[in-house]
Amino acid sequence: MLAAAGGLVAATTLPIPGAAASAHAALPRAAAQEPPSAAASFGNPVIWQDFADIDVIRVGDTFYYSASTMHYSPGAPILRSYDLVNWEFAGHSLPRLDFGAKYDLNGGRGYVRGVWASSLAYRPSNRTFYWLGQIDFAQTHVYTATSVEGPWSRHTTLPTYYDAGLLVDTDDTMYVAYGNTQISVAQLSPDGRTQVRAQQVFSTPASIGTLEGARFYRINGAHYIFLTRPANGQYILRSTSGPFGPYTLRQVLLNLPGPIPGGGVPHQGGLVQTQAGDWYYLAFVDAYPGGRVPALAPVTWTSDGWPQLQLVNGAWGASYPMPNLPTPPRQVTPLIGVDTFQGTALKPAWEWNHNPDTGRYTVNNGLTLRTATVTGDLYWARNTLTHRIQGPSSTATITLDHAAMRDGDRAGLALLRDSSAWIGLKRDNGTTRLVMVDGLTMDSNWNTTGTGTERATTPHTGTRIWLRATADIRPGSGRQARFSYSTDGTTFTTFGPAFTLNNAWQFFMGYRYAIFNHATQALGGAVTVTRFELATP
Structure with a gap:
């Protein structure tokens, strides 16, 4: 629900039986009542093109954005930005949909199959990008590259991880959060190619319905699983006891007016922190016939370690101040x-x-x-x-x-x-x-x-x-x-x-x-x- 003070999204904690109730000792960033002032602003959507099922990460001073492509080839495009607002194409994680003859239009067709919600992560220990995604609601595939431009290589097939979110934890262990309604966490082997352990960590209350689209984070010692209620809500799980929980749930947004007239509620997508310590949420808005397009909003944190979306007059802002970031090293290549x-x-x-x-x-x-x-x-x-x-x-x-x-x-x-x-x-x-x-x-x-x-x-x-x-x-x-x-x-x-x-x-x-x-x-x-x-x- 919406809170009146400060235009923030209020959240109701739904404890899981046995869940830890302790708060963070250290917080990701102090809460704020209003977006910081800035000389310039950006408008939403930040890109008015179809880039759905967003995963967004930062590596050094560069942001990367991965998206779904279904039956289009090459698959899983990667965009690059230096300011979270202006983006350019960098490459694709899947050079080819190498998953059967139907993706060649040979005896079958792959429309509305192929690359759905997937995940992009960077592993500093070996300076490697990892893409992980499920194809055809069946097996999950892992691709790696040392540069987003490629070449990308497929290495392994993992069990079925629906709507997977990949986490490279602070100790270099790799985990995957995944599932629809029943949310699970899997630990991967040191090379990221096999599963070591898997465990269900959360069951969505019937009063909420469906949660999916997992994104997995470790922030100041706590583990967070960011989940969407399609297509009108966003929730987050938090564990202070490790990646396998127990987890506590809060609502981030529900039925929130979006920045596109006639469009839907911003949802799914991911959280990212800037070099300056600020946090942003990059979501998508259902805006057919154009597709699902990205919108950006700043996020602050409560004193007990929960994210709050910054709103404008009770809605996702049509504009916000530009992120406080260093001058980009160059202009990105326009999308038109x-x-x-x-x-x-x-x-x-x-x-x-x-x-x-x-x-x-x-x-x-x-x-x-x-x-x-x-x-x-x-x-x-x-x-x-x-x-x-x-x-x-x-x-x-x-x-x-x-x-x-x-x-x-x-x-x-x-x-x-x-x-x-x-x-x-x-x-x-x-x-x-x-x-x-x-x-x-x-x-x-x-x-x-x-x-x-x-x-x-x-x-x-x-x-x-x-x-x-x-x-x-x-x-x-x-x-x-x-x-x-x-x-x-x-x-x-x-x-x-x-x-x-x-x-x-x-x-x-x-x-x-x-x-x-x-x-x-x-x-x-x-x-x-x-x-x-x-x-x-």
Whole structure:
């Protein structure tokens, strides 16, 4: 519930039988009634893009942020920041979804499977990053790297740790907190590759319902397990008797108004401490059709060692003072802008819909997509390349060279989710048409129920075209997207009717801009994207 004084979240302690009642001798940071003053402020969400199931850590003067990606490959992106507000892509923990043929769109599909809530940690003793996550609600996998840019290596398979939070304790022992409603802790072997011990440490009261999304911390001698009540609450467990408890529970927030109009309650995510000793909570907000986007708020601590969220007028603030941090060593790379596909590898902002066929695309002063699948269904087409949409609204424009398309080929720019639409080219019987297509749909089991209906068409000559999609991903009744094209890169013509983006949450991932080229008759055709631009109004 909300406390009136100071705009803090009041918490009610629910003791577990036998739980220790002693308080900290030392506290993480003194409680404060108001956020500290600062000359500058930041706005929420700190990133208006889809980065859910947040784990956030600090290594030295650098913050890192890991997120879920479901069926997209590479998986588990890592963002980097020097101030907790401005973020850039650094890499991916999972180079490939190496968990079966369905992630290759080979005899099966992995939609709404793959990488769910996972954990990122840094181990100072061997200067190594650890990623730990459960795939397909089955086994848990461990990946390691000495740099977030990679290379990342998979080492082992552990038991099933649902929504795992990884802790490297102060004595270098590694623990995992995990579970849904019944919360457990496992101790790992010194190399982090096998389980030494596991024990249930908490059972969620029926009055609360479900708790999951564990994040595991040791703060001033006490162990904390940070848990979410999806999708409207956040709770925390504390033990002063070691990682296996007993634990006491407090509520951090419940039904708290969020910073995005029409969006949900900030929840899940993690806690992080700055070099100056300040604490912050980085949560996500359900904001479909865009997805789950991160919001940041400062945290203080009570005199007896519990975290309290700093509120603004009884809500998660739309803005707060900037964190008190050293001047960044450099500006981070913006999450929007132009990509001309220089070099020989894709930048980490890009993720494929399922694993790509690596032999059928190249990056070299442009992105060349050779057809990789013969299908009439975009949801089965391999080598569909996706980019997150920038909110609250943004425009993606691609420059497409299509001289090497073959009869039966389909290429273009899509708004991709379980209800999709696209603008692009159809090549048939030696002629090329520009088309706008909607009605690409899936059912609740993520099987295709519609492969698309042409809503506009016109003949197209030449070998180059500019394709554009503009999407408004603000929650609410609008959610409109429009397509347009140009033959000179300057004057754009709206093409086809507006497309209403689906704001149901069950697909979990938000809409993405997607570049595709697939065959309906035979392989052999190709297109080249020489430029991609993501811009905001």
